[in-house]
Amino acid sequence: xxxxxxxxxxxxxxxxxxxxxxxxxxxxxxxxxxxxxxxxxxxxxxxxxxxxxxxxxxxxxxxxxxxxxxxxxxxxxxxxxxxxxxxxxxxxxxxxxxxxxxxxxxxxxxxxx
Amino acid sequence: xxxxxxxxxxxxxxxxxxxxxxxxxxxxxxxxxxxxxxxxxxxxxxxxxxxxxxxxxxxxxxxxxxxxxxxxxxxxxxxxxxxxxxxxxxxxxxxxxxxxxxxxxxxxxxxxxxx
Numbered sequence: 001x002x003x004x005x006x007x008x009x010x011x012x013x014x015x016x017x018x019x020x021x022x023x024x025x026x027x028x029x030x031x032x033x034x035x036x037x038x039x040x041x042x043x044x045x046x047x048x049x050x051x052x053x054x055x056x057x058x059x060x061x062x063x064x065x066x067x068x069x070x071x072x073x074x075x076x077x078x079x080x081x082x083x084x085x086x087x088x089x090x091x092x093x094x095x096x097x098x099x100x101x102x103x104x105x106x107x108x109x110x111x112x113x
Numbered sequence: 114x115x116x117x118x119x120x121x122x123x124x125x126x127x128x129x130x131x132x133x134x135x136x137x138x139x140x141x142x143x144x145x146x147x148x149x150x151x152x153x154x155x156x157x158x159x160x161x162x163x164x165x166x167x168x169x170x171x172x173x174x175x176x177x178x179x180x181x182x183x184x185x186x187x188x189x190x191x192x193x194x195x196x197x198x199x200x201x202x203x204x205x206x207x208x209x210x211x212x213x214x215x216x217x218x219x220x221x222x223x224x225x226x227x228x
Binding site: 001032034042043044045046049089093095098099100101102103104105106 | 144146148154155156158161163168169171204206208210215216217219220221222
């Protein structure tokens, strides 16, 4: 079955700097890769996703890149702000057939003012 | 739609007692997932359903855990008997099938404490 590894487990950056979180997956049939943000005491919520027919996707200060050959994908946050502090989860899934959604271990991102 | 609804929000129970967690998915979402979140293990997938049928329960930790989905609008996760190590936040999530409906929406979670 699918296995998703996420690094680092914790990340601390200065406000205004960039943050990068990396994930690898094992199932070559996976073709949908979402990223979720979870603020303290709240539910995970989708912030951006990418499909395997696209190598990069941007939404304002966040971007995701995908290397399907190497089976890894990354989240990039630029110009970080205090409200970016949260736990971020990557995930992988197929979008047809067995659509199991498996998450990485999570990255606790802290933005220092 | 009110989103994915879970109940109760908090549950404190004594070791050995039966615990039942409930979930109402978003209408029209054919997939339902149960996750357990702990600091050590992150978001673990316990089981998921497609059209009310359990597809993969390989994440269910032991026979003490069971899940059902009697209809498209209701699912339960039961722990019997409960143990202190079951203490965690349990999330239910639902999603539409297929390439155009892949975002999973989470409920608010149930924080379970077993003493």
